[in-house]
Amino acid sequence: MKNVLLLSxxxxxxxxxxxxxxxxxxxxxxxxxxxxxxxxxxVSIFTFFYAISAPIFSSLVVGQPIKKILIWSMLVFTVANSxxxxxxxxSILLLSRAIAGIGAGLFSPLAVAASTKLVSSEKKGRALGLTIGGMSMGxxxxxxxxxxxxxxxxxTSTIWLLVLIGLMAVICMYIFLPNFPTSPPPALSERLKMFLDKRVTVTVCITFFASMASLGLxxxxxxxxxxxxxSNNLTPYLxxxxxxxxxGSLMIGYLIDFIKKPKALVTIILLMLTLSIICIPLMINLTTLKYVPFFVWGAMGWACQAPQQHILLSxxxxxxxxxxxxxxxxxxxGSAIGASLGGIVLSLQLGTITLIYFAxxxxxxxxxxxFYSMRNKFNVTEFSKI
Structure with missing residues (x-):
């Protein structure tokens, strides 16, 4: 698992x-x-290029050693932060954020795929959790x-800290990460074909609007x-x-295995996420309780993706x-568009509270x-059969 820690x-x-x-x-x-x-x-430029870099550039990495791609993508990410x-x-700052998004978008899916190739089959779940958990720990x-x-x-001191972390990751992967085979991320055309399946289209649109609300806000x-x-001290809220x-990211796996009803679980998550956003202005000045909506918001936002992925796999x-x-x-x-729309709201001087309404x-x-997906009873295989 020590090699997985490098990816994490x-x-x-x-x-x-x-x-x-x-x-x-x-x-x-x-x-x-x-x-x-x-x-x-x-923010929106970084997340936009994060979203499109893997599908657009995946054809360029076909046949290349995965270790080499991981190192180069992290190096691009680090240089961009510099x-x-x-x-x-x-303008240069915006350009640098775009380049950082490209590096991050290439590294992330390959790191997740690579983590499963570095361990035995019975440890793949732990390897995935450790790799993805690295992002939540960040x-x-x-x-x-x-x-x-x-x-x-x-x-800029914070950005230089990021540069240092990136350089350490590059050096450690270069020295300690072994060469291993794995597949490149799916190409853009392969991803777009999924929209031909109505069930997939509805599911990813659910993800789109939820991420637009959560990450945009x-x-x-x-x-x-x-x-x-x-008190507008940002740190405790973060x-x-x-x-x-x-x-949320650590517990969702256990909930998936326990409930075994993916759509019911996603519905609960979306309802709690909505409620937490509504409660932000209502509870913001209630001493310790003001942090509760932020905790629930973070938990539900990070928990949403895993059951969605299980549904898509079925x-x-x-x-x-x-x-x-x-x-x-x-x-x-969705994150990129949410951030962009939030910027438009602020530019129109509608007040930041309007961001809550839009979310x-x-x-x-x-x-x-x-609810449309549940009403139409799209077929979903039980998690135990996936």
Whole structure:
């Protein structure tokens, strides 16, 4: 499992980078004299290129050693973060975020696939959990630490910490990671074919609207708290969200095995996610209780993907890899669009509380599609048979 830890460390850097920029928005805004809605596009550009890089560039990595691709993708990610820290203009910063998204989007699916090739068959579940868990740990530990560092020094100090982590991951993989065979991510055309299956289309659209609400709102958490909270210290809220995410990502596997009803589980998750978002402005000034919606939000947001992937695997047992890859791409695409729409809301000066309304509306779309899916009784194989 020590080789899997190397991949988990790389995923830690990805989780750190994907979510820390939202907390650095005020500092970046001050440095480049841009408004919050403009700076928010740094998040949407990263997640957009994260979503499209694997399917678009997958044909380029066919036949290449997986260890080589993992190292080069992490190196691209790390160099791009160096560009972010040194960016003389806001345009260069946006370009660097796009390049970082490309590196992250290539590394992530390959690292997940590679983790199963580095262990025996009976340890594949633990290897997957450890690899994906690295990303959630990057959120739980890395993001609050990064925000804390930026408060005492400068937001670029947090980015340089990311660069250091990335370099360590590159060096460790180069020295210790063995060569091993695995398949490249599914190509774009292979993913798009999945839309021909109505069941798959409905399922990934549920993912799209849920991620647009959850990750889109997360991007502008800092200005939101400044408007609605008595104490707008961002760090404890990020701790609550991140800890919830870790609990959700660790517990969802046990819930899947226990409940064995995928759509019922997804429905519960979506309802709780919606309720947690609604409760943010209602509970934001209620002492310790104000952190509860953030904890539930993080837990449900991170827990949603696993049962969705099981549903897709049951719909497309012979093409499950492509269906799951499509769901992952749509998840980050929803995040990018959510961040972009949130920027439009702020640019129109509608108030950050409007972001809550838009997130709830997006969740209602997701719930409507979920109820439609349940009503039409699309065939789902029990988890025990997958």
């Amino acid at each position: 460390f790389g995923m830690f850097a990805l989780g750190f980078d994907a979510y820390v920029i939202a907390g650095l928005i005020p500092g970046i805004s001050e440095t480049y004299h841009k408004n919050l809605s403009q700076v928010g596009q740094a 560009m972010t820290a040194l960016a003389p203009t806001f 959120t739980v530990l890395g993001v609050p630490l990064g925000i804390y560092i930026s408060e005492f020094y400068h937001w 997360y991007t502008y958490l800092s200005p939101l708290l400044k408007e609605i909270a008595i 701790w609550a969200w991140g800890c919830g995410g870790m609990v 719909y497309q047992p012979s093409n499950g890899r492509s269906a799951v890859a499509l769901n992952s791409s749509v998840n980050y695409l 709830v509306i997006s969740m209602l779309f997701s719930l409507c599609l979920q």
